[in-house]
Amino acid sequence: MEILADHTVLLAIPAFVPALALVGVIVVIAVRDRRSEARDAAADDDIESRSEEKEFQ
Template sequence: MRYEQGVDVLASHSALLAIPAFVPALAVVGVVLAIAIRDRRAERREAEQAADPESQDRKEM
């Protein structure tokens, strides 16, 4: 590779090769966040149902 005088190389091929390593990591983070959000919503829903016994009586009828 030839570098010209006055030209700053900001990224080389090694930086481009590292990009595919970040995509799966971001996908894993997204899946973990989605599961955590879903779990918290379900927990909140269960707590609301336990706190309101009248709503359970109406559902059983």
């Protein structure tokens, strides 16, 4: 017996494509959020160090 094609893969594509797209969107949002938090923390550290310098002058 010769198997010509396996159509289960073709039937699974409509289920996996939206799931992969959703995972991609979640990853992008998480990466942007972490970068934003890092920028905010760096800015806060910079502001604190400048205020400490002014106190010593």
